[in-house]
Amino acid sequence: xxxxxxxxxxxxxxxxxxxxxxxxxxxxxxxxxxxxxxxxxxxxxxxxxxxxxxxxxxxxxxxxxxxxxxxxxxxxxxxxxxxxxxxxxxxxxxxxxxxxxxxxxxxxxxxxxxxxxxxxxxxxxxxxxxxxxxxxxxxxxxxxxxxxxxxxxxxxxxxxxxxxxxxxxxxxxxxxxxxxxxxxxxxxxxxxxxxxxxxxxxxxxxxxxxxxxxxxxxxxxxxxxxxxxxxxxxxxxxxxxxxxxxxxxxxxxxxxxxxxxxxxxxx
Numbered sequence: 001x002x003x004x005x006x007x008x009x010x011x012x013x014x015x016x017x018x019x020x021x022x023x024x025x026x027x028x029x030x031x032x033x034x035x036x037x038x039x040x041x042x043x044x045x046x047x048x049x050x051x052x053x054x055x056x057x058x059x060x061x062x063x064x065x066x067x068x069x070x071x072x073x074x075x076x077x078x079x080x081x082x083x084x085x086x087x088x089x090x091x092x093x094x095x096x097x098x099x100x101x102x103x104x105x106x107x108x109x110x111x112x113x114x115x116x117x118x119x120x121x122x123x124x125x126x127x128x129x130x131x132x133x134x135x136x137x138x139x140x141x142x143x144x145x146x147x148x149x150x151x152x153x154x155x156x157x158x159x160x161x162x163x164x165x166x167x168x169x170x171x172x173x174x175x176x177x178x179x180x181x182x183x184x185x186x187x188x189x190x191x192x193x194x195x196x197x198x199x200x201x202x203x204x205x206x207x208x209x210x211x212x213x214x215x216x217x218x219x220x221x222x223x224x225x226x227x228x229x230x231x232x233x234x235x236x237x238x239x240x241x242x243x244x245x246x247x248x249x250x251x252x253x254x255x256x257x258x259x260x261x262x263x264x265x266x267x
Contacts, residue, residue: 020057023049027057028066028077033222037074091117094218094227095126097259102129102229105252109245111233113252115218116152118160119144121172123152123228131233145207148174148188149181151215154201155228158192159217159265165189180205199253199264200246201228205235212238214245216253219262226262229253 026047030038044054058075061067065080095115102113106129115127122144147153147168157168174183182188195201203213215230231238231249238245257264 023047023053023057024061027054027061028081031077037070037072037076039074043075091126094256094260098218098227098229098256099127099129101252101255101259102127105129105229105231105248106131109231109233109241109248111231111238111245113229113231114152115227115229116145116156117227118147118156118225121147121168123147123150123156125152126227146172146175148172149177149203149206151201151203151213151230151232152228154192154195154203155215155217155230156225158195158201159219159225165192177207178205178209182206200250201230203230203232210235214238214242214249216249218253218260219257219264221261221263223263223265226260227256229256 026049027043030043030046035042040051040054040058043049043058044051047054049057058067058069062069062075062078065078067075067081068078069075094117098115102115106113110131112131113129114125116123116125118124123146125141125143125145128141145153147157157165160168169185169188174185174188175181176183182191199216201215201217203211203215205211207213211232212235213230213232215228217225218227218229220226229249229252231245254264
C-alpha cells in the first residue's frame with residue numbers, strides 16, 4: 001500500500017498534537033488502486049479507529065468533496081482530492097530529471113524530443129530538445145495538443161482509469177486533422193490497447209501530414225501516468241528506423257520513471 005503520509009520519527013508526537021489531521025491521513029491511506037472502495041469496517045480495523053470515529057471523519061471529508069459515498073454505501077476518494085493533487089509542484093522536478101535524458105535521446109536519434117504532461121483533456125509540452133536536422137519538427141514549450149491523435153497524448157490516455165476514459169470520450173470531439181486521424185471512439189480505444197501492451201505509442205501522420213512520432217509513458221510512484229515523452233521527425237527519416245527509435249524512446253522513458261521514483265503498472 002502506498003502511503004500518502006511519510007511518517008517522520010516524531011510521528012507519535014504528531015498523532016497527539018494534531019490528532020484530527022493524523023487520523024484523516026490514516027483513513028485516506030486505506031484507499032488503494034486495488035481497493036478503491038471501502039466499508040467503514042475496512043477502514044476501522046486496520047487503523048484501530050472505532051467505527052463512530054471513522055464515520056464522523058468520513059462525513060466531514062464527504063462534505064468537503066475529499067471522499068464520496070457510492071450508491072452501495074461504500075466510500076471512495078473524491079475528485080476534489082485529485083484536484084488538490086494537481087496543485088503540487090511536481091512538474092519542475094520531473095523537468096529537471098528528464099531534461100538530460102531527453103537531450104541524450106535527441107543526440108542519439110538525431111530528432112527532436114519532447115516531455116509533456118496532461119492538462120485537462122490535452123497534453124502540455126514542458127520540455128523540447130531540438131535536433132540538429134536542417135528540417136526538424138519542434139514542439140514549442142507551453143503548446144497544448146489533443147491526446148487522441150498524438151503519441152504523447154496516447155501514452156498518457158492509455159493508462160488513465162476507466163472513468164476518466166469514459167468521460168474523455170464523452171466530452172471530446174475526435175476531429176479529423178489529417179486523412180490518417182482516428183476519429184471513432186472504438187478505433188481510438190483499440191489503439192490504446194496496443195499501447196498498453198507495448199508501452200510504446202505512435203502518431204503516424206495523425207496530427208500533421210508527413211510527421212511521425214514515437215512516444216512512451218512516464219509513471220509516478222503510484223503507477224500513474226504522470227507524463228510522457230516522444231521523438232518527432234519527418235516520416236521519411238523515421239519509418240526506416242522505427243524499431244531502433246522505439247527501443248531508444250522506451251529505454252529513455254524507463255530511465256526517467258526510475259529517476260523520479262516511479263513504477264511501471266503490473267500487468
